[in-house]
Each structure stands twice: as structure tokens, then as C-alpha cells.
Amino acid sequence: MKNHYLNYLLIHKKLLLSSIVIVTLLAAWRYPLIGYTVPVVMITGIVVSVYKGRYVCGNLCPRGAFYTVYLSKLSKNKPIPPLLKNPVFRWSAFGLMMGFFAVRVIQSGGNWYSLGILFWTMCAVTTGIGIGTGILFKPRTWCAFCPMGTLQNAIGGHKEPLKVSQSCVNCKLCEKKCPLELPIAKYREQGVSLERDCLKCNVCVATCPKKALSFDKKLHKNKEEPVMVS
Ligand code: SF4
């Protein structure tokens, strides 16, 4: 019976995670303390990134799951504009969000309800931007410039990288499915991806017809470290 529930949770993980976004958006303006789910997810992502890079983005982030579940059918699936991946743009977005956050925290005077409303506002505005960009381009376009993703990239983007084995035949099916359009096949020779934005979502691993991809820690580690967004 226990396994039955576990299997149910795993199969419907994305749907369950995305419901957190819907509940937060619908309820936190009325019950501001629900807005605190936002910093909980943010802090979890930052802490886990020390050991696993952007693992939370690809596996536990409610908003990432929301975009995957609800935008996949609506999205025009156009390529993500290079500007949105540009490090200067990404760090500017990070600075803007942190600046806005700091000013509003000071204005709130430490009032718990005002802070809850602030988290709800941030969630609503950024989710709106993510929905717009996700419809115009790839569903998870937001994740290419999400300020928290940029921070996690900087902290632990080199941790637990994707392994690319010699059985890769350069068909690039994996790259077509990657939510962030990351290059993969070009790492065949060195055996390990240097892409710090990898979400560890396993979409490419499941797609590869040659079973050339893996996150198996036992496979060899490359001496080269991925380049940080700077
Ligand atoms: S899908 Fe597999 S074989 Fe094709 S390019 Fe990607 S890793 Fe290589």
C-alpha cells in the first residue's frame, strides 16, 4: 500500500508540484502567510545547489513543473532568445529583483502579513512573465533567466554534471527535448557536460535512443570545471 502511494506521488509529481503555484496565487492574497511558500522554495533551491546545482529547478520547483504541465500545449515552442540567456541580462534581472525585494522589505517594517503579500506579488509578477515568455518561446523560457536559477548556477552549476558516453551518435534528439536548449552532444569526447544551467531533469537521459546519457556518479569525472555565468 505504501509503495502504491509512493508510485502515485512520483507519477503525478509535476501535477502536484504545479498545484502549489495555483494555490499560492489564488489564496496568498487573501491568506498572506501562504505566500511564505515562495521563500521556502527559494531557500531550498539555494541550499541544494551547493551539492547538486540546479537540481531543485528540474525536480522540485513548483513553478518549473507548472510551466511544463500547463504551457507545453500552449507554447509556440520557438527558440529562447539569446538575450534572455545573456549573463549581463541575467545578473541585471537578479539585481533588479533583489533591489525591489530589499526596498519592499524595509517598507513593510517587518510586518509578517505585509511580507506574505510581498512574496505573493513577486510570485504573481514573475509567474506572469514566465507564462508570457513560455507561450511565445519554449515553455520553460523563464528558467533561462530566473534570478534564483542564475544564483544556483553560480553556486553549484558544476556539481553532479551530465555524463555523455562514447555511444552518442550525435543525433541531437536530446538537445531538441532539453527545456533550456543546452548543447549536449558536443561533450561526447570529454565525457561530461560543462553546462552549469543543467536542471538535472533527466529529459535528455530518457530521450536518448543510445542510452548515452547519465547522471551516474560512478562514471569518470572530468578535470575541467563548467564556466560560471558572470
Ligand atoms: S540523443 Fe543520445 S545519441 Fe543522440 S545526440 Fe543526444 S546523447 Fe547523442
Ligand code: SF4
Ligand atoms: S541537459 Fe538534460 S538534464 Fe540538463 S536541463 Fe537539458 S534535458 Fe535536463
